Amino acid sequence: MGLFKRILGICENRPPADAGCWSFADGKIEIALARAVELAQPGGAIRLEGGSLPRRVLVFRGDDGRYHALPNRCTHIAHRRLDVLPGQGKIRCCSIGQSEFDYAGRRLAGSAKESIMPLAVEVDGDKLIVSLE
Numbered sequence: 001m002g003l004f005k006r007i008l009g010i011c012e013n014r015p016p017a018d019a020g021c022w023s024f025a026d027g028k029i030e031i032a033l034a035r036a037v038e039l040a041q042p043g044g045a046i047r048l049e050g051g052s053l054p055r056r057v058l059v060f061r062g063d064d065g066r067y068h069a070l071p072n073r074c075t076h077i078a079h080r081r082l083d084v085l086p087g088q089g090k091i092r093c094c095s096i097g098q099s100e101f102d103y104a105g106r107r108l109a110g111s112a113k114e115s116i117m118p119l120a121v122e123v124d125g126d127k128l129i130v131s132l133e
C-alpha cells in the first residue's frame with residue numbers, strides 16, 4: 001500500500017460485492033456464506049458497516065482456514081480501518097502507523113499500544129454468525 005493511501009486511510013478490504021449477504025439483528029451479524037464470495041478462500045475479507053450496525057466490523061478467513069471477526073477500528077489514535085495480510089497470519093492498520101495485530105486482535109507492532117477485543121464467530125450450517133455482545 002502506498003503512502004498516499006495510508007495518509008488518507010484508504011484500505012484494501014472492501015464491503016462485500018453482494019451487499020445483501022449479511023444482516024444484523026439482536027446483537028448478531030448473520031452472513032450467508034454462499035453469497036459472501038470474498039470469504040471462500042483464506043486471506044479473503046469483508047468490511048461490514050453502516051445501517052443499524054453499531055460499529056464497523058472486519059470479517060475474514062485466516063490463513064488457518066478459519067473465520068475471524070474484529071471490530072474494524074485500530075486502537076491507535078486515528079482509529080483507522082484494518083486490512084488482512086494474506087499469507088502473513090496477521091492484520092494491519094491502513095494508516096501510516098501500520099499497527100499490526102494477530103487474528104485474536106493482540107497487538108504485534110506499530111503505533112497502537114492496545115490490542116483489539118475479538119468478536120465471537122460461529123458457523124451455523126450455511127451461515128456465519130458474529131456476536132457483537
Ligand code: FES
Pocket residue numbers: 074075076077078079080093094095096097098099110111112
Ligand atoms: S490509526 Fe492505526 S496505526 Fe494509527
